[in-house]
Amino acid sequence: MTDTTESPRDWRDTVFLPKTDFPMKAGLAAKEPAILERWAKIGLYGKLREARAGRERFLLHDGPPYANGDIHMGHAMNKILKDIVVRSQTLLGKDAPYVPGWDCHGLPIEWKVEEAYRAKKLNKDEVDPVAFRAECRAYAEKWVGVQRGQFERLGIMGDWDTPYLTMNYQSEAIIAGELLKFAESGQLYRGAKPVMWSPVEKTALAEAEVEYEDVVSTQIDVAFEIVEAPNAPELVGAHAVIWTTTPWTIPVNQALSYGPEVDYSLFELKTGALEEPALAGLAGKKFLVATELVPTFLKRIGSEWDNSDAVDVYFKGGWALEGAVARHPMHKLGGFFAKPRPFLPGDFVTTDAGTGLVHMAPDHGEDDFLLCKAHGIDPVFAVDGAGMYRADWLWLGGQGSVINKKFVASDGPICTDLREAGALLAATDDFAHSYPHSWRSKAKIIFRATPQWFIPMDKPAGEVVVDVPTPLGIGMPMSTGNGPTLRGIALDAIENIRWVPERSINRIRSMVEGRPDWVISRQRAWGVPIALYVNRATGDYLRDPEVNARILQAFTNGGADAWFQADHQALLGEKYALADYEVITDILDVWFDSGSTHAFVVEARYGEDARADLYLEGSDQHRGWFQSSLLESCGTRGRAPYGAVLTHGFALDGNGRKMSKSLGNVVDPLKIIGESGADILRLWVAQTDYFEDVRIGKEVLAGTGDTYRKLRNTFRYLLGALEGFEESEKLPVAEMPELERYVLAKLFELDAELRAAAEAFEFNRYSRALTDFANEDLSAFFFDIRKDSLYCDAPTDPKRRAYRTVLDILFHALVRYAAPILSFTAEEVWQARFPSEEGSVHLLDWPELPEVIAATSDWSAIRALRQTVTEAIEPYRREKKVRSSLEAEVTVPDLPASGADLAELFIVSKVEQGPAVTVTPTGRHKCGRCWRHLPEVAQDGLLCDRCAGVVD
Template structure:
């Protein structure tokens, strides 16, 4: 290599140094490059190849909860789908056959409303549109939304069978849904009854528990007198004269439907004789009010009056005593129930069985039929006194005014409280008794069976078990009917004469399902009832021959709750129960619960072995995202600006068991973390240029001890990451890999070995040992990051020497050979190194030295046998010019000559050499 025409001052040593060399770019340029990887995966049909490669492997089934096919995906969708993708990819790289079949929920009100808007723009009224035409438009709209969302999910890097997803409006799916509701009808679990349910007067339909959201709402609060009709002196002789029981309610509009007053059996009630009416015009001195003793003082203060308690008695003694409605000429008997509490009010509850679940239940106990004078759109029947033809939203003030005029109102004010709202239109709901279809929680012991299955399931986080258990323990019967058009019909046929549904036999249901398979659920609305019955069909109960179809559709939660039957059991590559369901924590009351109840109710077992939940995405201040607040972060914008891998890294780095914060600052920090990992891998690739793993590898036990230390650290990382993937703790993976790149590699190992990589002779055993280790590091790191950063891993894989020509995602994680090291000795070394680095930083700041390599350091208590045992010098390990023993830690400028090739300070090999007089012995041998 010597050039006799050059002097020491002019000789260029750069060509003699083995600097990193790679075409792997420093910048990811992800927004532009990721689509190329997507095109490659699609062209190579990687998903199909994976299925073929893993066909004989152990199975792992993650079942996709279907997102609703309406609108572009939001950040919550991205969180959910990426988490699922990380699970599927990691399980695949663990060696499992982990198919992923995405799905969509297509029926329901949001799509129906969109289609209604479309017809309105064309000046067409819904009543002038046939069911078939309307449903066809809904189907077409949903299809377009699926196409939009499919491309957006794929852009996230989510791998799956995108060409063959499951779709709840597919004919086969609809047919199997018909079969599933038919199972409940056949086993007695499905019944039709008139009981109060959450009702949205805006959407004009019943809602299930999972469709109810609780928001703050201002209601009218009223205290109302119900006068006694019975003689009460047998309870207490003081109860003579004008006696009234006082109720408190925040729903004045339900007073027209009042049928009774409920009291608590063991609550102590006071008879309070009014001594001072204050300014209350509806009170008179001497009249008696019955109030719960514990609430008496507060109520009297609220109504602005004074009185004395003249006697006390428990609620049980009032059982079935007759009081009267405050303005209607009808009785309001006293009902005794444990649902009455002392949390608020008067201890006496206005009871309208047609407008409340507890009211309905206590009314049922006493033989009261639920009375509901309110129509589907919230309008009172014309026969309803005082509020005839008025909307429930208007009725509050009308009822209050009338109660005041007739002398029954004692006080009115406003109260702010949590109140049920519709999850779609976000308007307040009412409770309304209407004929609905219900799945009984107690028929066939469904509730207890479901609770047992909950105990058998692995819930992650474990608090999920208690949450869903409490919900199932307390939930009422499942209202599965909806009064809308776009959905799977409840395919029950009833006798026109006696209302019996017994003609809907298992054979009839299967015949209906077969027709749905051929023509879709639209067939139910298009054909006459006779098309679904055998000839000469008659009612088993009354012998009638006239029949009618039910017109209600199924709750969409029943659709999605049936996916275990309609998807997992129907597709050859899937199986039920699934290993994992993974959704947001709100699905304890939604999909997890509907799936559980549907499967247990028809098969006796849960459809899942494990359930994993994640929190919601919030802004940097922990606030829920909303367009009105202007804090919505769109995944499309992040991908466009930074790339999907940055979005995926944010998701993987977050502890998703709680709500997850996102902001520009957080994403920028993640982008820096991404660059650290990318540049670490780039350094590894640059230093194994030309490396052939088939011929150049060095067994771990034959490598230098420092390289063995790096291999040991890699094996620890690999085991930790494997465990984190196994237990879905993805944020640990990001932490571990980032720390490994920053601390173990960038902060120590790579710094130390640069000298031998760059400056040792090309055939040096030391250099070969390091390069073999770097290859292992690169190969392993690329695999470990692949489930989280699939685009970057794919790109990196292409530059790894000796890598296969196929996709990284076709490969598996592989165990890293571990080798024992003296961890205690290494810990001692790193403790000394940390102290020395602090001293070196201070010396650089004070300009004692320009760099550590130009420093001579004195270090007390050095164990020289440690350096000898690992075949390195302390100068190499500390990256300094010279290390001396001494009493105190100190740093000074090094003496000697700086080698122009490796920049180490020391004595030149040949000081008198004409050209290379300043080269150190190692560099002199490599160059001359």
């Protein structure tokens, strides 16, 4: 017991308080650029490649963003998530290189260059194509440089010195080579099928380049007079009624379709039944409409006719229309319009809407095209690339555009002419529906038949692929299960790929199951040309390995520009005359470019047999890059280019709305970085349930900031508590108190959870486990209990040595665990303790933990009781009956079987067993150094036995 005659003094200078220069205020926006500069100076990425050489490789293949503007939140979210995956796999000890890339061809860039031309009132089509392509290349190079800096600022670690670009000469040569593999194997054809076409951009579009918007269109009912009906003569002279929301397709009509299983009614409209004065001549005429749809048809034309007593004939099924013929409402124009319009059976005809009869324009619809083609009716190409009718077209020649709302309106030229011809039964501008638009120009698209190049989905591979490799190295193994078509091979491959989350397989499977043939041609200038020669006499494209080899060599030497300035006779060689061949100038769909990246990035850098372990993009890429890469690889290699695919959602504003400049709700990642630092953004990404759409805004980021500060404070405490720690201070685990062994066991559990989460790419789970451990197991429990030992025990005391040993283990583990997510902060923490000009936390492997010796006490019960005691003390603190828990004595109903000092664990003066949890202010005096209220302290301010021994 201490000497009661000793005068109290201030003992703070004898307490071992944590010491560190590591600031609580992060200042990330200012610090991170310096850290980036240091990484570049020491060549961190190159050091990692050297350190991991020869280890198991993990390849995350980067999907290429377009090089055409500053990055947005979607870019940031995507790249950060990729970086977290790569860094975590690196931490796990794998060789995980990351090669970033850009998609440099196609409309996004070409459109921007054209905008500059339009602003100067210049016509791009009058410019030399090579000169125009040079401007596109320069534009792409500019934005590659801008985006590279922005991505690096996010802390994305990769091969930024030699990224891949689709416009690099080697890339363009390999893309052309991949096309020629399809050509040599016969998996390519030229056909005139309806494709999605942008009249504004004057090119075909891929499905992934289309978005749907709600519009209001004109709907019309048009009468076609039946002139032949061998199965039902009573139909001759009657009018078959069609309904459409695309009036502009009527001038290209070539047939009518009926449903074989649909029931039809023939009825007469009495005088005065029609509102339109111009239709008075149809009064008394007979009309044919699907029986089920007669009431809605009559409502559209404004008739008050009661069909209960006016149906002349009821037809069960469409048999009566087999072999029937109608004439076009504008038949008096002659020529194309005078030709008979046959009735064709169509399984796609339903009674969901309309009249149960569908007008067929094979130029402008997939069903129309296929049905008409089966009956020998071909497209006529009446609508040109700008959406205008051909100048020589008999009706409305040279007029349009067909996407112009006024042109197709109920008072526009099409409806006016039909009305004057007595064929327009109804026309209103009020039909609301969803309609496809180009996601670049935001303009409506049309379906338009044009000569295009296609890769067939359903042509048996056995007909087009030989078993022995061709000169370009193609050889396709036959698939099992779905059959040897490209669709079948792709569907088989899908089943053998790991999809994250698992449900995403349903999306890609349904898209591949239902997709049409792949349209790979575009009528633009900036891209890789479809380097083919087509025989003018036969229409077949040339398949000659020697010619193809010369083409690819030209591409290797001069890029795709070589095709536009080539001596094509020299490329053809002496065997062929250029006059006999058409030189194709269409370019490839950019999805074919990016779908070939596995060839000119993964295989070119890591070997022909290399395959990406992971593709990681947004959910829209199921119809984009995931699918084009799958089809390209399955078509040329018979397998998928990836082993796993991770899909993430989209970034929305804080209210869950899509970000839009017009709404003013865009959250700029560059602004967040400039104000708060990239680590805040990285932590936000890791914390989100990114398999779904996620929200970001001020409130969300405020919560992220709170989480970050708690983690930072954990590291700050560790750094301060470990000040001066040396190897000689370490204590073997077997000699540690139970509390230390319990915490190590919890760390071991955390380690297993983090490993599992990293392998599952579930970083919200990873970050939650890490932050929960830091906050609940360490800060609120372990650190809270052991601060007394840290501050007051002698440096040689085994308990303090055990505590600091565990803190050292925790430091080495936690700083590594945090590094994939908080890449800058983890480096700052590591350098604060182990400053080094060449070292980095990112060169370290996953921590090796000591063998755990299980604790014998029931620590779950102890912690639960501790929580109960803490909650019981809190009212006494609020009422100022005790100033701290150290002034409380408590009773608890059940004392856990433990050798631990419960008063120390609960941070109270005394713990005894009693009938219930009770709290009583202690009557003991407070030690002037450790502030514990202990029986041996004679008066407040004097020392307890422990502190007296330490001070002595």
